[in-house]
Amino acid sequence: MDKNAVKIGKVFGIKILLHYTWFIIFVLLAWSLASGYFPTALPGKTTLVYWLMGGFASFLLFASVLLHELSHSFMALKNKIKVDSITLFFFGGVAQINEDGFNAKKELIVSIAGPIMSISLAAIFYLASYYSAAYLNIVFGYLAKVNFMLGVFNLIPGFPLDGGRVLRAILWKKWNDLNRATYVASEAGKMFAIFLIITGVLGLVFGRVDIWYILLGLFLYSLAKNSYKQTIIQSVLKDAMVKDYMQKQFKALEASMPLSQFDFKKLMAYDQWVYPVLSDKKVVGVAVQQQIEKAKAVDGTRKMLEVTIPLHKIKSVAPEDTCIKAYELMIAQNLELLPVISKGKMAGVIKAATINELFNMAAVKAEAERKALKAKKR
Numbered sequence: 001m002d003k004n005a006v007k008i009g010k011v012f013g014i015k016i017l018l019h020y021t022w023f024i025i026f027v028l029l030a031w032s033l034a035s036g037y038f039p040t041a042l043p044g045k046t047t048l049v050y051w052l053m054g055g056f057a058s059f060l061l062f063a064s065v066l067l068h069e070l071s072h073s074f075m076a077l078k079n080k081i082k083v084d085s086i087t088l089f090f091f092g093g094v095a096q097i098n099e100d101g102f103n104a105k106k107e108l109i110v111s112i113a114g115p116i117m118s119i120s121l122a123a124i125f126y127l128a129s130y131y132s133a134a135y136l137n138i139v140f141g142y143l144a145k146v147n148f149m150l151g152v153f154n155l156i157p158g159f160p161l162d163g164g165r166v167l168r169a170i171l172w173k174k175w176n177d178l179n180r181a182t183y184v185a186s187e188a189g190k191m192f193a194i195f196l197i198i199t200g201v202l203g204l205v206f207g208r209v210d211i212w213y214i215l216l217g218l219f220l221y222s223l224a225k226n227s228y229k230q231t232i233i234q235s236v237l238k239d240a241m242v243k244d245y246m247q248k249q250f251k252a253l254e255a256s257m258p259l260s261q262f263d264f265k266k267l268m269a270y271d272q273w274v275y276p277v278l279s280d281k282k283v284v285g286v287a288v289q290q291q292i293e294k295a296k297a298v299d300g301t302r303k304m305l306e307v308t309i310p311l312h313k314i315k316s317v318a319p320e321d322t323c324i325k326a327y328e329l330m331i332a333q334n335l336e337l338l339p340v341i342s343k344g345k346m347a348g349v350i351k352a353a354t355i356n357e358l359f360n361m362a363a364v365k366a367e368a369e370r371k372a373l374k375a376k377k378r
Contacts, residue, residue, distance in 0.1 A: 005017035005018060005019045005020070005087055006018045006020075011070060011086075012070070012073065012074065012077060012083075014070075014073055014083050014084070014085060014086055014095075015084065015085035015086070016066070016085070016086050016088075017085055017086065017087040017088070018087075018088050019087050019088065022062070022088050026058050026059075026062065029054070029057075029058045029061070030051065030054035030055045030057075030058045031054065032054075033050075033053065033054035033057055033058065033142070034047070034050040034051045034053065034054035034055075035050070037142065038050045038053045038054060038138060041138050041141075041142075042134070042135070042138050049135070053135060053138070053139055056139060057139045057142055057143060060139070060143055061143060061146060062088060064118065064121050064143065064146075064147050064150070065088060065093045065150075066086065066088060066093060067117055067121065068093065068114045068117050068118050068121075068150065068154075069086045069088075069093040069094070069095045069114070070086065070095075070117075071113040071114055071116070071117035072095045072097070072110055072111070072113050072114045072162075073086060073095045073097065074113070075109050075110045075113040076095070076097050076106075076110045079106045079109065079110065081097060081102065081106065081110070082097070083095055083096065083097050084096040084097075097110070103172075104169045104170075104172040104173035105169070105173070107165055107168065107169040107172070108166060108169035108170070108173075110165075111162045111163075111165035111166045111169060112162065112166055114151075114154055114162045115151040115152075115154045115155050115162050115163070116151075117151075118147045118148070118150045118151030118154065119147070119148060119151035119152075121143075121147040122143075122144045122145075122147035122148035122151060123144075125140045125141070125143040125144035125147060126140075126141070126144035128140040128144075129141040129144060156192055157185070157188055158185070158188040158189035158190075158191065158192035158193070158220070158224065159182065159185035159186040159188065159189040159223075159224055159227050160186075160189060160220070160223045160224060160227050161189065161192075161220070164185045164186070164188060164189050164224075165185070167184075167185045167188065168181045168182055168184075168185035169181075171184055171185065178231060178235065179228075179231060179232060179235060179369060182227060182228050182231040183228050183369075185227075186224045186225070186227045186228045187224075189220060189221075189223070189224030189227070190221055190224045190225060192220065193217045193218070193219075193220040193221035193224060194217065194221065195217070196213045196214070196216055196217030196220065197213070197214050197217035197218065197221070199213045199217075200212070200213030200214035200215075200217060201214065229363060229367070232362060232363075232365060232369060233359060233362040233363060234324070236358075236361070236362035236365060237322065237323055237324050237358060237359075237362060238322060238324065239322075240322060240323040240324070240358055241319070241320065241321070241322060241323070242317050242318070242319050242320070242321045242322070242323060242325075242326050242340055242350050243319035243320065243340075243347075245323055245350060245354050245355070245358070246319065246340045246347070246348040246349060246350045247348050247349050247350070247351065247354075248347070248348040250270065250272065250276065250348065250349045251267055251270040251272055251275060252275060252276040252277065252278050252283075253275045253276070253277050253278070253287060253304050254277070254278055254279075254304060255277050255278060255279040255284055255303065255304055255305035255308065256279070256303055256304070256305070257303065257304040258300060258301055258302070258303060258304075259292060259295055259296040259299070259300050259301070259302050259303070259304065259307070260296065260300030260301065262292050262293075262296060262304070264289060264293070271351075271353070272289075272337060272349075272351075273288065273289045273290070273336050273337070274286050274287070274288050274289070274335055274336050274337035275287050275289070276339050276346060276349065277304055277305065277308040279305070282345075283311055283339055283341070283345075283346045284305070284308060284310065284311055285308040285309045285310045285311045285313070285314065286308065286309050286311075286314060286335070286337070286339060287304060287307055287308045287309070288309070288335070291307050292304070292307055295307045311339070314333065314335075314338070314339070315329045315332070315333065316329075316338055316339045316340065316341045317329065317338055317339075317340055317341070317350060318340065318341060318342060319340055319342050319347055319348075323350070323355050323358060326338055326350045326355065327352065327355045330352050330355075335352075336351065336352045336353070337349050337350070337351050337352065338350050
């Protein structure tokens, strides 16, 4: 889980997270509505009323964003695609969808679901504004406009927007080449991001406060730029199996070993910061070097087992798992090494450093393919 996010619950078994930037934009949006939009739309009310309207509208807007992302996730689940989490953050939301098993048809279905949800919500809020009291009809009218804009904005054919994913799905189907389709869609995304940045700069030049266009443009440009590289990395690593990159030779520690006997200098040759811990030749968990040193400084008579993370609390990998899965589990558990378990026994260890080397090789290949496609385009 992202350390900068707070888990608030689960829907369809999907973790819902709030990034810390969500709290910033929630307050800023509520303030903006309370101090500008609602006083203009409904003059003569108290500051408290405007703040209540602003807070309520902000809450419903982010609920709308959550529904947008849940629509993507629901369609993914229907197509037997795993969804790990949804994170709401500064500029909206992101669903962490495992793209294993994705194809052009599934991507098209999953991608289009979000804009359809936003436009549907716009219609619902538009109708609600007609049948609501004076205060609520202003709030619902605002939400109808914003959801409609959100739906249309996301249909723009530039990756990583939903429209860019739709474009990628169509090109993927046409060319049967995911890498090429991603390249074209991400280039379109970069062009749109540059357009937003230029629009924002021109707005500032002519006296308008359009800083949001610049920030959003920079954000989208960064995502579009990295999306192609990530696709290549995924395509390279999807066939990289743990069994081909795990280390069968590693240093393990005995559970009964006093912490005072732990000497990291003597173990540096193993290039390990995480150690499997054995009891009667069976792995019972792992111990992290930093935690060992801290506990040792307090009481060196304690046994290694006392600072060991039990194996049942660790998500390990099997030799047949992919290196991508191993890396994701390392990040989630904040570990630099995972035990590789086969038929209940330890077959070896897989290190984050090893997978990082694979990432670097894949990144080099991604850059080479990007240049080749760019040259071909010319």
